[in-house]
Amino acid sequence: MTILDDALLARIHDRAAGYDRDNRFFSEDLAELRAAGYLAAHVPVELGGAGLTLVELAHEQARLAKAAPATALAVNMHLVWTGIAKTLRDRGDDSLEFVLTEAAAGELFxxxxxxxxxxxxxxxxxxxxxxxxxxxxxxxxxxxxxxxxxxxxxxxxxxxxxxxxxxxxxxxxxxxxxxxxxxxxxxxxxxxxxxxxxxxxxxxxxxxxxxxxxxxxPPGPNADPLIFAIFANFEILVSAVYLGIGERALELAVSAAQSRVSARTGTTKDRDPATRWKIADAALAQDALWPQLESLAGDIDALADRGDQWFRALVGLKWRTTRNARYVVDQAVSVAGGAAFSTSSELGRLYRDVLAGGFHPSNDDSVHATVANAILGPDTD
CATH class of the missing domain: 2.40.110.10 (Butyryl-CoA Dehydrogenase, subunit A, domain 2)
Known part of the structure; x- marks a missing residue:
């Protein structure tokens, strides 16, 4: 199921450069997303929403990020709250059900x-x-x-x-x-x-x-379902945004390769072995991540129990997707050449946007500590 149609995404894409240039909030995007019912995309149908699963919502967020990464990342924060509330409700905890009903009524979290x-x-x-x-x-x-x-x-x-x-x-x-x-x-x-x-x-x-x-x-690591719900929805939906950035960068790399003509050979760059290798390598890196995201999001939807390995999987997904997005964008910039260095270049904007991935929790140190604890047990020294 989808909510974001191609015409809406095209309009959002066309506004993204202006928002970035003017350092301006995406007010028009938000109005259209609200009118489309996207703010209640993950709210259950019986509470007034569209009832998208987390897997479906992740794909929608990736599509939105392809059009406008900053719009997708900001809307993500609202959608994470609705995801947290739904994750708790699905497991018998209605302490945040008001988030779902208020989101369906138009409130922005x-x-x-x-x-x-x-x-x-x-x-x-x-x-x-x-x-x-x-x-x-x-x-x-x-x-x-x-x-x-x-x-x-x-x-x-x-x-x-x-x-x-x-x-x-x-x-x-x-x-x-x-x-x-x-x-x-x-x-x-x-x-x-x-x-x-x-x-x-x-x-x-x-x-x-x-x-x-x-x-x-209590301060410190906690097994409370709220903490799990925050980690799960934040890491999965942030990962979806950066997968979308990677997908768009790959599209722009292909377009650049097909349009750039080599003065040395007289053929377009898509015939150049080095260019083909870069694009293929970026695509291989990108392809590896969707199955991981869909598996994790699907397990949240299905109420699966991964026990004490949940946090390892969640932080690992975020770490891999944000780092991978930077790699794919780097490869795309290399293929596009000097044109990507222009302030008017969409690929140049993606190059700047993708850097934000390193600032979202969990950071590199936290990720490695979490994975080490999952494999080796806690460090008691």
């Missing part, structure tokens, strides 16, 4: 998780979570990489409670855009993924009501 210098990611926080009478919390801190900053209406965040009787606890919650104490900084001026407008978000005593406190967990 964003992540406020990342913090400068916090390499613990989900296992620790520098944001203060202060308990309030009645069960709510007030959050104070600064979050970075808050994609969808100009448009989100619901913000998922977390912080550290250090004063309750059972402290320390990591508190996961949701707030609305009109909550007092939220300041969105105008600080997104990056070399790539510019249309995502992933500005920093300052929280000054921002209150989450008791009915929007969804977890209180």
């Amino acid at each position: 964003a992540f406020a998780i990342s913090e400068a210098g916090n390499d613990l990611v989900l296992f620790g926080s520098t944001t203060d979570a202060r308990p309030l009478p009645g069960g709510g919390y007030a959050f104070t801190g600064t979050k970075i990489f808050t994609s969808l900053s100009p448009a989100w209406t619901r913000l998922g965040l977390f912080g550290l409670d250090t004063i309750s009787d059972d402290a320390p606890k990591l508190v996961h919650a949701f707030v609305t855009r009109d909550a007092a104490g939220i300041t969105i900084l105008d600080d997104w001026d990056t070399i790539g993924m510019r249309a995502s407008q992933s500005n920093s978000t300052r929280l000054d005593g921002v209150v989450a009501a008791a009915d929007r406190i969804v977890r209180r967990l």
Whole structure:
């Protein structure tokens, strides 16, 4: 099942260069995606959505990323939240069902998780979570990489409670855009993924009501289903975006090879053995990843149990897809030649966009630590 038709993707593709040039949010794309029902793509039909599986959604996200990587990456954050809620609901946990019903009603969800210098990611926080009478919390801190900053209406965040009787606890919650104490900084001026407008978000005593406190967990690795759901949906859907970037880079490499004429031979570059090898090698690298993504996403859909090997598989997929996308783009740039160095070049834009893959969790050190723990057991020294 698909939601994104070719005409919609063509319009989104045509706007991508302008958004990047002007460092501007993808407002028109978002309006069209909302009208198409894409924000509720993963919401079950009985809750008002389209009911796409995670496998189907991953393919849609790759198609969207081929058209506009920054648009796909930003929308990804909303879709990850709906995926988390669905993963929990499918396993008998309705604690985030409101995410699904509100997404179906048109609300836009964003992540406020990342913090400068916090390499613990989900296992620790520098944001203060202060308990309030009645069960709510007030959050104070600064979050970075808050994609969808100009448009989100619901913000998922977390912080550290250090004063309750059972402290320390990591508190996961949701707030609305009109909550007092939220300041969105105008600080997104990056070399790539510019249309995502992933500005920093300052929280000054921002209150989450008791009915929007969804977890209180001890710091550190945790077997809670929420943590699993976040890792699973984030890593799979981010991987889909970078697979889409790789697919588009490969298309552009083929087009460049077919149109460039060698002054030495008088034939197009697609007849050149070195060019053919580069394109074939990029295609082989790309082909290897879709089966891995579909296997993992299919197991999430089917409620499969991979036991303690889930996290190894999830972080490995993200690591391979983001690194592979950079390799494919590099090969495509080599095939296209100096034209890719122009600011007007789509391939040049992909070259900048693909660099963002290294900044998404899990980073290289975390990936290797996770895989080592899965194979060798935890390092107790």
